[in-house]
Amino acid sequence: MGHNRVYNFSAGPAMLPEKVLERAASEMLNYGGTGCSVMEMSHRSKEYDAIIVSVEEKLRRVMGIPDDYSVLFLQGGATMQFSMTAMNLIGKTGCADYAVTGNFSKKAAEEAAKFGRVNIAASSRDKNFSYIPRQTELKPDPNASYFHFCMNNTVYGSKWDYIPETGAPLVCDMSSCILSEPVDVSRFGLIYAGAQKNMGPAGLTVVIVRNDLPFCPPEGTPVLLSYPEMIKSKSMYNTPPTYSIYILGLVLDWIEEIGGLSEMEKINRAKASILYEKLDQSKLFRTGIEKPYRSMMNVTFTTGDEELDKQFVDGAKKEGLISLKGHRAVGGMRASIYNAMPLEGVEKLVAYMDKFEAERQ
Numbered sequence: 001m002g003h004n005r006v007y008n009f010s011a012g013p014a015m016l017p018e019k020v021l022e023r024a025a026s027e028m029l030n031y032g033g034t035g036c037s038v039m040e041m042s043h044r045s046k047e048y049d050a051i052i053v054s055v056e057e058k059l060r061r062v063m064g065i066p067d068d069y070s071v072l073f074l075q076g077g078a079t080m081q082f083s084m085t086a087m088n089l090i091g092k093t094g095c096a097d098y099a100v101t102g103n104f105s106k107k108a109a110e111e112a113a114k115f116g117r118v119n120i121a122a123s124s125r126d127k128n129f130s131y132i133p134r135q136t137e138l139k140p141d142p143n144a145s146y147f148h149f150c151m152n153n154t155v156y157g158s159k160w161d162y163i164p165e166t167g168a169p170l171v172c173d174m175s176s177c178i179l180s181e182p183v184d185v186s187r188f189g190l191i192y193a194g195a196q197k198n199m200g201p202a203g204l205t206v207v208i209v210r211n212d213l214p215f216c217p218p219e220g221t222p223v224l225l226s227y228p229e230m231i232k233s234k235s236m237y238n239t240p241p242t243y244s245i246y247i248l249g250l251v252l253d254w255i256e257e258i259g260g261l262s263e264m265e266k267i268n269r270a271k272a273s274i275l276y277e278k279l280d281q282s283k284l285f286r287t288g289i290e291k292p293y294r295s296m297m298n299v300t301f302t303t304g305d306e307e308l309d310k311q312f313v314d315g316a317k318k319e320g321l322i323s324l325k326g327h328r329a330v331g332g333m334r335a336s337i338y339n340a341m342p343l344e345g346v347e348k349l350v351a352y353m354d355k356f357e358a359e360r361q
């Protein structure tokens, strides 16, 4: 990498592809002959309209989003979707299913409980969120308006290895795995993701929602929290996060140049497997996540010794490998290796792990 850049293993905001940053830099002062930066453009201008329309087209093409789904560019982070999904969808039956498999799905369930009855249809809390419950273990409520789950557990480093089926529409938090591999969008009622992991800068939240879901925002719902209003206004009720949307467009160009999501998945698998291989053969480092459920994006590990973990994280920083400290709820280390983390970054990390381990034998 150029420009004295470091390999940033942060869980988010995370690295962006260098090519994307270079292109953004080259277009910073004068976008396409307009004489201004995308940041300075009216969101109602024809130049900006061309940008937002093309970003939606690219996202539809890259993810294979069917025509009967809307794409929304919202703000408020994935966290606002914890509320918005429940406000708009729980009402019909007053009840929704939640699978609690980590930090964010737990938060989503807690938030939804403000708007209706939450049925915890599955939980992996009994083993510290180290696994994903099986389809046969799910206990959905027959009246549930939807089934909410978080595909990739950013904090614990686990991932659903299958798409659950309960008969109710699936509502899925894909913040930390969207665009990392192909997904069959038609299996889902609603997908949401904060952009700052795999899509672009913070400030943008993408929602992909099937138009025929039975939306029922209660009377008095703020307009910005109503899916029907946001669908009707095409994310343009007020000023959308214009620059973050533009960067998402550049990220999608980069993914298409690579060859789309199936190629992206191959690269991501290669990166994750060299790291897990190291963890499996190491005498010093280990991961607590059971094999079938290991995340391709967030790899959690520890030496089991807090002091050694700290030495590891501090030493890594000196080698240009930053933000490896685990989430405060878990401790240890976490290497977030999203799309934009180059293979060389993971190789450097593994080489540093080898060195660290050899020095302590």
Ligand SMILES: *Cc1c(COP(=O)(O)O)cnc(C)c1O
Pocket (backbone or CB within 6 Å): 012, 076, 077, 078, 079, 080, 104, 150, 152, 153, 154, 173, 174, 175, 176, 194, 195, 197
């Ligand atoms: C980061 C993250 C969130 C929270 O995102 P915000 O944009 O900070 O609200 C929620 N869910 C998952 C899976 C995440 O990775």
